[in-house]
Amino acid sequence: MITMNEVWKTYPNGVMAINGIDITIDKGEFVYVVGPSGAGKSTFIKMIYREEKPTRGDIIIDGKNLAKMKERHIPLLRRRIGVVFQDFKLLPNLSVYENVAFALEVIEESPSNIRKRVMDVLDIVHLKNKARFYPHELSGGEQQRVAIARAIVNNPSVLIADEPTGNLDPDTSWEIMHILDDINQRGTTVVMATHNKEIVNTIRKRVIAIEGGRIARDEMRGEYGYER
Numbered sequence: 001m002i003t004m005n006e007v008w009k010t011y012p013n014g015v016m017a018i019n020g021i022d023i024t025i026d027k028g029e030f031v032y033v034v035g036p037s038g039a040g041k042s043t044f045i046k047m048i049y050r051e052e053k054p055t056r057g058d059i060i061i062d063g064k065n066l067a068k069m070k071e072r073h074i075p076l077l078r079r080r081i082g083v084v085f086q087d088f089k090l091l092p093n094l095s096v097y098e099n100v101a102f103a104l105e106v107i108e109e110s111p112s113n114i115r116k117r118v119m120d121v122l123d124i125v126h127l128k129n130k131a132r133f134y135p136h137e138l139s140g141g142e143q144q145r146v147a148i149a150r151a152i153v154n155n156p157s158v159l160i161a162d163e164p165t166g167n168l169d170p171d172t173s174w175e176i177m178h179i180l181d182d183i184n185q186r187g188t189t190v191v192m193a194t195h196n197k198e199i200v201n202t203i204r205k206r207v208i209a210i211e212g213g214r215i216a217r218d219e220m221r222g223e224y225g226y227e228r
């Protein structure tokens with residue numbers, strides 16, 4: 001479902017962030033991407049949703065080669081890939097409901113179908129009762145749950161999370177993990193970059209460790225493997 005063949009990424013300033021990565025992530029997997037700061041985790045993840053383009057190599061998602069994809073086809077790709085960030089990135093002037101509905105591709109959908117879909121995903125993240133709230137009225141964990149609802153509202157095949165618990169306290173981080181796990185159990189592939197040792201070593205999944213832009217480890221039910 002996600003395949004990288006001999007992928008390299010050098011930034012315009014000459015920094016070689018990814019140095020020859022080959023990997024396959026199957027449909028329905030949950031993968032942690034770990035590694036020291038500056039190792040290339042974000043670059044790896046950004047290439048999956050085509051925020052960054054590889055300098056060399058192929059990245060194939062659902063049979064489409066992103067490296068060769070035309071700019072005009074990128075919005076279509078983004079509908080198949082949901083993304084969650086460390087800092088939530090909600091629109092402050094829109095309510096919870098509107099933040100999620102805004103991300104929905106409303107192609108010939110009736111208002112009642114849209115409403116149903118938005119309320120269904122708010123149910124998955126346990127926020128149905130806060131649909132009318134605004135982001136500043138929510139805790140960090142609640143804001144992250146809205147961001148997750150927004151990321152899955154188009155029913156993507158892949159959910160990418162770049163340090164989704166980075167700004168959250170430990171209890172809230174566990175809550176977010178249980179929601180991501182639930183979304184994965186419903187069939188969505190999840191790729192999550194993280195520095196959270198406790199989570200990786202407790203909710204055991206496949207671990208891909210990146211060091212110096214290369215894959216240093218790739219283990220099913222792996223461990224975090226670093227001090228922090």
Ligand SMILES: Nc1ncnc2c1ncn2[C@@H]1O[C@H](COP(=O)(O)OP(=O)(O)OP(=O)(O)O)[C@@H](O)[C@H]1O
Pocket residue numbers: 011012013015016017035036037038039040041042043044
């Ligand atoms: N837009 C950019 N332009 C130039 N260099 C960049 C850019 N983004 C990242 N880099 C460099 O590429 C390397 C890999 O960075 P990346 O953000 O992928 O690492 P990371 O493993 O996600 O780090 P962290 O855990 O600190 O977030 C680093 O040396 C970084 O400075």
